[in-house]
Amino acid sequence: MKDTKGYGTVISGVDGPSTRRFSFVINTGNIIKRGQFIQLETEEGKLIGRVSDVYKTNRYFMRPESVKEYESSGRTMDSIFPVSDWEYLVADVHTVGVYHSDGFTDSLFPPSPGVRVLEPDTGILTKFFGLDSQGLNLGKLPHHGVDVKVNPTRFLQKHLAILAISGAGKSFLSSVIIEELLDRKEDQGQISTVVVDTHGEYSSFAEDPKYAAKTRVFPVSDIRIGLANLSPGRISEFLPKLSFVQARELVKVMRGVEKKNYGIEDLIKEIEGNEDIKSATRDVLLSNLEELKTTGIFGVSDYPDLGELAKQGRLSVIDLSETTNLFKKQVIVTHFARRLFNARRRDEIPPFLLVVEESHQFAPEKMKEEHAISKSVITLIAREGRKFNASLCLISQRPIQLSTTALSQCNTHFILRVTNPYDLDHIGKSSEGINQAVLKQISSLPVGSGLIVGEAVNFPLFVRIRNRKSKPSSRGLPMEKAAVEYYRKIKQNQKDAKEFM
Ligand SMILES: Nc1ncnc2c1ncn2[C@@H]1O[C@H](COP(=O)(O)OP(=O)(O)OP(=O)(O)O)[C@@H](O)[C@H]1O
Numbered sequence: 001m002k003d004t005k006g007y008g009t010v011i012s013g014v015d016g017p018s019t020r021r022f023s024f025v026i027n028t029g030n031i032i033k034r035g036q037f038i039q040l041e042t043e044e045g046k047l048i049g050r051v052s053d054v055y056k057t058n059r060y061f062m063r064p065e066s067v068k069e070y071e072s073s074g075r076t077m078d079s080i081f082p083v084s085d086w087e088y089l090v091a092d093v094h095t096v097g098v099y100h101s102d103g104f105t106d107s108l109f110p111p112s113p114g115v116r117v118l119e120p121d122t123g124i125l126t127k128f129f130g131l132d133s134q135g136l137n138l139g140k141l142p143h144h145g146v147d148v149k150v151n152p153t154r155f156l157q158k159h160l161a162i163l164a165i166s167g168a169g170k171s172f173l174s175s176v177i178i179e180e181l182l183d184r185k186e187d188q189g190q191i192s193t194v195v196v197d198t199h200g201e202y203s204s205f206a207e208d209p210k211y212a213a214k215t216r217v218f219p220v221s222d223i224r225i226g227l228a229n230l231s232p233g234r235i236s237e238f239l240p241k242l243s244f245v246q247a248r249e250l251v252k253v254m255r256g257v258e259k260k261n262y263g264i265e266d267l268i269k270e271i272e273g274n275e276d277i278k279s280a281t282r283d284v285l286l287s288n289l290e291e292l293k294t295t296g297i298f299g300v301s302d303y304p305d306l307g308e309l310a311k312q313g314r315l316s317v318i319d320l321s322e323t324t325n326l327f328k329k330q331v332i333v334t335h336f337a338r339r340l341f342n343a344r345r346r347d348e349i350p351p352f353l354l355v356v357e358e359s360h361q362f363a364p365e366k367m368k369e370e371h372a373i374s375k376s377v378i379t380l381i382a383r384e385g386r387k388f389n390a391s392l393c394l395i396s397q398r399p400i401q402l403s404t405t406a407l408s409q410c411n412t413h414f415i416l417r418v419t420n421p422y423d424l425d426h427i428g429k430s431s432e433g434i435n436q437a438v439l440k441q442i443s444s445l446p447v448g449s450g451l452i453v454g455e456a457v458n459f460p461l462f463v464r465i466r467n468r469k470s471k472p473s474s475r476g477l478p479m480e481k482a483a484v485e486y487y488r489k490i491k492q493n494q495k496d497a498k499e500f501m
C-alpha cells in the first residue's frame with residue numbers, strides 16, 4: 001500500500017544530514033529514481049534536492065558470517081527470519097538549493113533527521129529552476145513531466161555553447177531551438193537566426209512545409225563577397241601572411257580604384273600596372289591575391305546581402321557542405337559574421353543568433369590567428385555581442401579545441417553526452433555548478449538528454465529534449481536506412497534510364 005506521508009523520512013547517518021547531502025528512507029509503495037527531485041520544509045524554506053542514488057539495506061544480511069552460517073545449515077534466511085519486513089530502500093540526496101520568499105539560495109543549514117520528504121510541487125520546480133512559461137520549449141524535466149521552457153534572453157543573450165561527442169544530438173537540439181525561435185509570434189519578440197551549416201543539415205528546414213517560407217538556404221557555390229563591400233583595411237584580414245607594410249600598400253591601391261564595383265581581377269590588374277609599388281612587394285601581393293581568387297568567392301557584390309541574410313523571425317542557412325576548403329569556409333564566416341555584427345551595432349538588422357556548427361574549426365584554441373582568420377570575429381562577438389543583442393550558439397564535439405575566450409563568454413552550456421576524459425575535465429572546469437557526480441552522469445547520458453548549466457537556469461538541470469517538429473535532416477541517417485535509400489535511388493535511376501530509352 002502506498003504511504004500517504006510523502007516519499008519518506010530524512011534519516012541520521014554517519015556523515016549527514018549536512019548542508020550538501022542527506023539520505024532518507026523511502027516509504028513503502030513509493031518508486032524513487034536516481035535523478036528525481038524531492039522537496040522538504042526546513043527552517044530556511046522549501047529545500048529542493050536531487051536523488052543521487054538509491055540503495056537497499058537489510059539488517060539480517062549485514063553480517064556475512066551469520067548469513068553464511070544460517071544458509072549452510074541447509075535452510076534459507078527467509079525461512080528462518082521475516083527478512084522481507086526488514087528490507088529498506090534508502091535514497092541519497094544532493095541538495096540543490098532553497099526556495100523562500102526572497103528567492104533562491106544555497107542551502108546553508110542541514111535539514112533535521114525525521115523531516116518528511118515530499119513530492120516537489122511542479123510550480124515550485126518551475127520557479128526554482130528559473131523556467132519561463134512563455135519561453136523556448138526544449139523538452140521535459142525527467143521524472144516530473146515539467147516542461148523545460150527557457151527564457152530566450154537568459155538562454156541566448158550571453159551566448160550558448162552546445163557540447164557533446166559526435167552523434168549525441170547537438171544538431172538535433174539546435175534544430176529544436178531554431179523551431180522554437182521560428183514559431184515565436186511578433187509580440188513575443190522574433191529574432192533572426194543565421195546558421196553556419198558545415199554538413200548541410202539545416203536545409204531540411206526549407207523542405208518542410210511548416211518552415212519553408214521562413215527559411216533561405218545559401219549554398220556555398222552561390223556565396224560571394226563583394227570586394228567593394230569590404231573596407232580596404234578589412235581585406236588584410238583575409239591575407240594574414242601579409243606584413244604590415246605590404247597590407248598598407250594594398251590598402252593604398254584599393255583606395256585608388258576608381259571603378260565602383262570592382263572584383264578581385266580588377267584589383268590584380270591595378271597592382272600589376274602600379275609602378276609605385278616595389279616589385280618584391282608587388283609579387284607578394286599578387287601571389288596572395290591569386291590565392292584568394294582560387295577560393296572563387298570574391299565578386300563585385302555580396303551574396304547574400306545583409307537584408308536577405310538577417311530577417312526578423314526567419315532562418316538563413318549558410319550551407320558550407322559542398323566545400324572541404326577550411327580557409328574558404330573561414331573567409332565566409334569571417335566576412336558575414338563581421339557584417340552581421342557591425343550592422344547590429346548600428347541597429348540596421350534585427351537582433352540575431354549566429355549558430356556555428358563545428359565551431360572549433362572557426363575559433364580554435366591552439367591555432368594562430370593566421371591559420372584561423374575567423375577566430376577574431378567570433379571572439380569579438382562572444383565578448384561584445386551581448387550589448388548589441390548579437391548572440392552566438394557555438395556547437396562543438398571537441399570543447400577542448402574550442403577557443404577558451406569564446407567558450408568562457410558562453411554563459412549557458414548545454415551539455416549532451418561527453419565521454420572523453422579530457423573534454424569532461426575541461427567542461428568540469430569551464431561550467432559552473434558541475435560536480436563529480438554530475439560529470440559522471442554526463443558520460444552516460446542517452447541520446448536526446450542533456451544538462452543545461454549557467455545563465456539560462458538558476459541551477460543545473462537535466463532535460464529530456466523534445467522531439468523535433470520539422471523534417472529531420474537526411475544527413476546522418478542510420479547506416480541501414482542510408483543503404484536502403486541508396487539502393488532505392490539506384491533502382492529508380494535504372495528504371496528512369498530504361499523508360500527514357
Ligand atoms: N532528442 C533526440 N530525440 C530523438 N533522436 C535524436 C535526438 N537527438 C539526436 N537524435 C538522433 O541521433 C542522431 C545524431 O544526432 P545529431 O546529428 O544531432 O548528432 P550531433 O551531435 O550533431 O553529431 P555530429 O557531431 O556528428 O554533428 C540523429 O539520427 C538524430 O536524429
Ligand SMILES: [Mg+2]
Pocket residue numbers: 170171172
Ligand atoms: Mg551535428
